[in-house]
Amino acid sequence: MLIDSPSAFKRRRFTTMDPLDAESSKAKLLAAKEKFGRDIRVFETSIASQTQNDFANSADEQDDFYEFTPEDYYRILATKKQDKFLKTRKIRESEQAARRSRITKAVIRVRFPDNNTLEATFHPSETVQRLFDLLMKVLARPEQPFYLYTTPPKKQIKDLSEDFYSAGFVPGAIVYFSENMPKGHDGTDASGPFLIDEIMSLKGLDLVVEQTGSVQPAEAMRESAAENPSAAVQDQKPTEKKAVKPKWLKM
Template identity: 30%
Template sequence: MTIEAREQLSNFSFSLEQLLPPPTAVMESPAPTSQDSTPPPPPPQEPPVFDRQIKMIRPPANAPAIVELPESFYKLSPNEVKSLYQSHVERRENLENRPLKTQKIRVAEEQERMKKYPKTTIRVRFPDSTMLQATFKSSERVRDLYDFVQSTLETPSRKFLLCLPPRSKLIEPELTLYKAGLAPASNVTFVWIEKAAPGQRDVPAVTQTYLSMMEDLPPPSVPSPVSSPGTASTASNSSASASTKKAGSMPKWLQKGLFKK
């Protein structure tokens, strides 16, 4: 190749480089900083556990024993089944005949009434006269009471019934404790409606966990009498009138002799 051809080839490559666009620089995206990254949402918080304030109470030594009644006493009679069905029908008819109030309004009214007694304290008396005391929300239902009592039993599979004295059976599980008439405090009788197995007759009703919590029944508090000013003046007036009567009942000759100067 001649010198002229080499010069022409170099001039051609130089002109080709001028025609080509310059290479663009690749812009690297900056690494995300801690300020740009959004923190993960906090885990959902569980609602606080309601304190039952559980107590196991030992009865006093002179406490009367519970009279054992036959199982037929606690079984539902045909009249009770009929009245229970009628109460359900009447409740449904009352809801249907009140179209002006929605379910939301009725629930709000019931909650407003329950604000007066937000908590319900219940004592469950077992056949051996021991008592289990616990606190519930008044908005909880009768089935919640049954579930709690069942969780404390040594034989939870054995059927039982809870009654209000003298013979009101708690048999409507969806009723709130407020509607069932248990608020603000009630005594409930525990009754077995299923016979015990031969090896379970001497077994205590509750588990050892609750038996270890046993405490004596506190004595009832007797308020001390408070004397008011009216009571004191009445007492002084009565004593003065009594002395006047005594003085008036004395003979005149004795009065002259005693009060003679």
């Protein structure tokens, strides 16, 4: 399962950043990691991604679009038959164990209806229950029943005992948050906020740290050139070639 890239939310790389702001942002992120036991980021969901998912999630969408056709069945059956003849069960299990050992983390992004995304890092062997435990700590209304689902097609996550690897949530996945509103509810609180202020204060801090890290090397190079201009000039000076008299030329 793929995860969307936060590159759409990044500001210009060469904006002048205050190192003190970067240190403060890094300290807040580390404090959150220490308190909640894992890396946490908060950012705004991109408009493009949101539009695509709104289209995909439109009211119990046309299930026939995702209908399993006879062609799909025979194609998968042929693949399984081929694997059965070419590989023994022990070989397949060995290969799967090797693939699993190479994956060290699962990056899960939870999208909320208010256009905010919470990102947290888990180990692939942890169960989905860990994700729900984290949400209970960071939700603004933890007493309100909620559920998570994936799409497309829309599928509610119910087996909390399954680990992230078995659930197909590695190396990362996007899941969607929805509150279980009682029938006849006017939806007054459905717009949020969904996360506590402490978590929302982390919004965008990782970008400040990343941008400062990318700007500092360029600034260091410029400062080095300013302190030692002769070296820069020497590097730029073209090498002079000695004139060689051709053998056929007689003076």
